[in-house]
Amino acid sequence: xxxxxxxxxxxxxxxxxxxxxxxxxxxxxxxxxxxxxxxxxxxxxxxxxxxxxxxxxxxxxxxxxxxxxxxxxxxxxxxxxxxxxxxxxxxxxxxxxxxxxxxxxxxxxxxxxxxxxxxxxxxxxxxxxxxxxxxxxxxxxxxxxxxxxxxxxxxxxxxxxxxxxxxxxxxxxxxxxxxxxxxxxxxxxxxxxxxxxxxxxxxxxxxxxxxxxxxxxxxxxxxxxxxxxxxxxxxxxxxxxxxxxxxxxxxxxxxxxxxxxxxxxxxxxxxxxxxxxxxxxxxxxxxxxxxxxx
Amino acid sequence: xxxxxxxxxxxxxxxxxxxxxxxxxxxxxxxxxxxxxxxxxxxxxxxxxxxxxxxxxxxxxxxxxxxxxxxxxxxxxxxxxxxxxxxxxxxxxxxxxxxxxxxxxxxxxxxxxxxxxxxxxxxxxxxxxxxxxxxxxxxxxxxxxxxxxxxxxxxxxxxxxxxxxxxxxxxxxxxxxxxxxxxxxxxxxxxxxxxxxxxxxxxxxxxxxxxxxxxxxxxxxxxxxxxxxxxxxxxxxxxxxxxxxxxxxxxxxxxxxxxxxxxxxxxxxxxxxxxxxxxxxxxxxxxxxxxxxxxxxxxxxxxxxxxxxxxxxxxxxxxxxxxxxxxxxxxxxxxxxxxxxxxxxxxxxxxxxxxxxxxxxxxxxxxxxxxxxxxxxxxxxxxxxxxxxxxxxxxxxxxxxxxxxxxxxxxxxxxxxxxxxxxxxxxxxxxxxxxxxxxxxxxxxxxxxxxxxxxxxxxxxxxxxxxxxxxxxxxxxxxxxxxxxxxx
Numbered sequence: 001x002x003x004x005x006x007x008x009x010x011x012x013x014x015x016x017x018x019x020x021x022x023x024x025x026x027x028x029x030x031x032x033x034x035x036x037x038x039x040x041x042x043x044x045x046x047x048x049x050x051x052x053x054x055x056x057x058x059x060x061x062x063x064x065x066x067x068x069x070x071x072x073x074x075x076x077x078x079x080x081x082x083x084x085x086x087x088x089x090x091x092x093x094x095x096x097x098x099x100x101x102x103x104x105x106x107x108x109x110x111x112x113x114x115x116x117x118x119x120x121x122x123x124x125x126x127x128x129x130x131x132x133x134x135x136x137x138x139x140x141x142x143x144x145x146x147x148x149x150x151x152x153x154x155x156x157x158x159x160x161x162x163x164x165x166x167x168x169x170x171x172x173x174x175x176x177x178x179x180x181x182x183x184x185x186x187x188x189x190x191x192x193x194x195x196x197x198x199x200x201x202x203x204x205x206x207x208x209x210x211x212x213x214x215x216x217x218x219x220x221x222x223x224x225x226x227x228x229x230x231x232x233x234x235x236x237x238x239x240x241x242x243x244x245x246x247x248x249x250x251x252x253x254x255x256x257x258x259x260x261x262x263x264x265x266x267x268x269x270x271x272x273x274x275x276x277x278x279x280x281x282x283x284x285x286x287x288x289x290x291x292x293x294x
Numbered sequence: 295x296x297x298x299x300x301x302x303x304x305x306x307x308x309x310x311x312x313x314x315x316x317x318x319x320x321x322x323x324x325x326x327x328x329x330x331x332x333x334x335x336x337x338x339x340x341x342x343x344x345x346x347x348x349x350x351x352x353x354x355x356x357x358x359x360x361x362x363x364x365x366x367x368x369x370x371x372x373x374x375x376x377x378x379x380x381x382x383x384x385x386x387x388x389x390x391x392x393x394x395x396x397x398x399x400x401x402x403x404x405x406x407x408x409x410x411x412x413x414x415x416x417x418x419x420x421x422x423x424x425x426x427x428x429x430x431x432x433x434x435x436x437x438x439x440x441x442x443x444x445x446x447x448x449x450x451x452x453x454x455x456x457x458x459x460x461x462x463x464x465x466x467x468x469x470x471x472x473x474x475x476x477x478x479x480x481x482x483x484x485x486x487x488x489x490x491x492x493x494x495x496x497x498x499x500x501x502x503x504x505x506x507x508x509x510x511x512x513x514x515x516x517x518x519x520x521x522x523x524x525x526x527x528x529x530x531x532x533x534x535x536x537x538x539x540x541x542x543x544x545x546x547x548x549x550x551x552x553x554x555x556x557x558x559x560x561x562x563x564x565x566x567x568x569x570x571x572x573x574x575x576x577x578x579x580x581x582x583x584x585x586x587x588x589x590x591x592x593x594x595x596x597x598x599x600x601x602x603x604x605x606x607x608x609x610x611x612x613x614x615x616x617x618x619x620x621x622x623x624x625x626x627x628x629x630x631x632x633x634x635x636x637x638x639x640x641x642x643x644x645x646x647x648x649x650x651x652x653x654x655x656x657x658x659x660x661x662x663x664x665x666x667x668x669x670x671x672x673x674x675x676x677x678x679x680x681x682x683x684x685x686x687x688x689x690x691x692x693x694x695x696x697x698x699x700x701x702x703x704x705x706x707x708x709x710x711x712x713x714x715x716x717x718x719x720x721x722x723x724x725x726x727x728x729x730x731x732x733x734x735x736x737x738x739x740x741x742x743x744x745x746x747x748x749x750x751x752x753x754x755x756x757x758x759x760x761x762x763x764x765x766x767x768x769x770x771x772x773x774x775x776x777x778x779x780x781x782x
Contacts, residue, residue: 064717064718066717072719072743072745072746073746101746101747101781102325102326102327102747102781102782103327103743103746103747103749103779103781105325114607116608118608118609119607119608119609120605120606120607120608120613120614121607122551122605122607123605128446129444129445129446130419130424130444130445130446131417131419131445131446131449132419132421132430132445134422134424135422135553135603135604135605135616135618136605136616136655137605137614137615137616137655137656137657137663138605138607138614139657140614140657140660140661142660143657143660143661262717264717281463282408282460282463285460285463285464286464286466286546286553287410287458287460287464287466287546291403291405291410291412293354293362293364293403294325294352294354
């Protein structure tokens with residue numbers, strides 16, 4: 001159950017975590033020549049968490065592929081509203097619902113994320129087996145997300161302030177070929193390569209190498225290394241550019257994470273994306289969560 | 295009549311709504327499952343105590359974003375009642391061993407601005423407690439398998455009007471009008487989870503009605519065992535009138551980071567209590583005819599209570615902890631008293647009782663979720679040995695499950711630990727619920743996802759305690775179980 005909750009939260013936050021960003025909400029930022037690693041990474045986090053949009057809604061699927069090739073599948077519907085509101089410190093709210101398979105159908109989470117980078121999320125869970133809402137504690141950052149391929153913080157709660165950054169080089173990305181989609185992405189895309197080192201001592205990784213698309217400031221690929229310098233995890237993100245009111249929004253539509261130790265892979269695919277539909281904050285309340293029929 | 299009225303109302307809303315014109319493809323969702331539940335006794339490992347197959351089908355139709363219809367139907371069959379003669383009595387009481395809830399859920403959802411209406415047969419849950427029903431008393435419960443199934447399967451849905459209004463963001467006023475009535479159900483005598491109090495009552499009836507002078511005959515006054523006995527039991531349901539409806543109201547809001555609810559419930563309790571109305575002795579003829587007339591009656595109870603919860607999200611010692619609590623006062627709650635030695639109830643007293651609970655949840659060691667609950671059930675006016683009913687007889691307050699002694703203050707604890715392995719496919723969990731009377735239940739289980747649509751659960755329910763205790767009464771019924779669920 002716990003991982004299912006993590007999955008819900010992670011899917012909800014697939015595009016967002018709005019903590020302590022210094023960039024102004026609802027604007028579009030792109031890297032510029034001469035920016036340092038910190039400036040680039042601020043834009044990267046801003047875009048990762050879709051802070052340029054007022055609201056986003058997705059339907060999609062997550063696939064869990066074990067070493068033998070066996071696939072398990074989850075389908076979800078999710079939506080979020082960005083607030084960036086200083087009066088109560090709320091950055092944004094997410095509502096994520098499992099729509100399949102039947103065993104988990106109806107399981108849903110509502111989460112509120114705060115501007116304060118040190119503050120945990122508030123999370124409510126709709127449990128079909130109890131037919132009621134349960135307030136739950138926020139997940140731990142180093143907990144596995146979607147099995148063992150990447151962690152909760154990879155997807156949901158890592159913030160700019162958690163690491164220090166060094167710009168290693170600029171290069172054209174060699175391309176990433178997905179084992180799942182069999183497609184090759186981002187061949188020859190100009191990138192910044194940034195080394196990110198966690199501030200926490202004895203953390204589960206020693207450093208990350210992150211490839212940032214120079215054009216849109218999005219993280220397309222990263223490798224994670226342990227204390228012995230051994231690569232143990234890769235995470236790829238494909239983006240599509242959505243044009244809304246003349247602005248270009250880079251949105252993650254495909255994510256593939258691989259745990260090189262276990263051979264397990266997780267894929268998240270966003271099949272539909274709707275941006276700035278004018279969602280209301282009333283749609284992100286416990287009352288809405290309790291209306292679940294499944 | 296009430297059910298028909300509800301159906302007519304639903305149809306009227308459907309047909310009057312412009313939404314009907316918008317029916318389109320793709321708005322219909324149908325899902326369901328087929329599940330086998332098998333259990334064997336831990337003491338008699340070669341004997342199956344449950345072999346139950348369940349089919350549930352659910353369907354949802356969304357007319358538009360404001361209007362939706364949902365219904366589900368459920369059918370189940372437990373073969374052990376056919377397999378073993380020892381369950382024949384239970385089968386007789388149940389009338390049949392297979393059941394179908396053709397309309398387990400059947401309701402219409404309508405959202406209109408700040409209003410939300412759910413009209414029809416449904417279950418509603420109040421409160422924050424896990425597995426302990428303090429505020430969660432809106433629906434009757436099916437305790438055929440004690441409190442072991444999921445709460446969604448234990449609650450018996452009722453026809454009701456569920457009216458919600460949100461005057462401001464994150465607040466809600468809920469009004470429930472429940473004209474439907476069903477009593478809570480328990481396992482029949484000789485069934486695996488038959489309550490001791492029920493078994494004792496049935497046994498007393500058998501002894502009263504035994505042949506005069508037989509060894510098993512229950513002695514009666516100066517007649518001793520020399521009488522013809524009859525024990526009659528009538529059950530009186532609340533008449534189906536609107537004034538006998540159950541009414542509930544809940545206000546939900548938050549103050550800073552604290553969420554709270556205020557709850558009020560008025561109506562007939564779903565659990566019938568047994569009253570001895572009179573005993574008639576007819577002499578002559580000889581031997582005498584002695585008739586015991588019992589009735590089972592439902593009483594009106596009021597509940598006033600509330601709940602709180604808060605997750606401590608700010609940095610500090612408490613960060614990561616979720617605190618939750620329920621509290622309720624039940625006014626005029628019927629409570630048995632009597633002789634716990636012989637297990638005989640002498641009557642029912644009605645007191646104002648208090649039930650409260652606090653729960654703490656926190657994740658440790660990355661992904662070990664620990665959940666602890668402490669609850670107290672306080673019968674303020676119960677004073678064992680004092681005759682509150684002025685009957686001139688001493689008595690002890692009795693546990694309605696067992697006719698054992700009920701403490702004036704019952705301390706209840708539960709501890710649940712859960713985690714997962716193998717990329718979320720293997721999910722172990724252990725629940726230990728117990729009281730300060732050294733009785734309780736330990737329930738470890740493991741769920742494994744074989745495929746997206748096939749899940750296997752294996753576990754143990756281990757009961758311990760004295761025969762007179764709620765959990766201890768099933769100490770010989772500890773079981774190993776499996777559940778195989780195929781979903782579609």
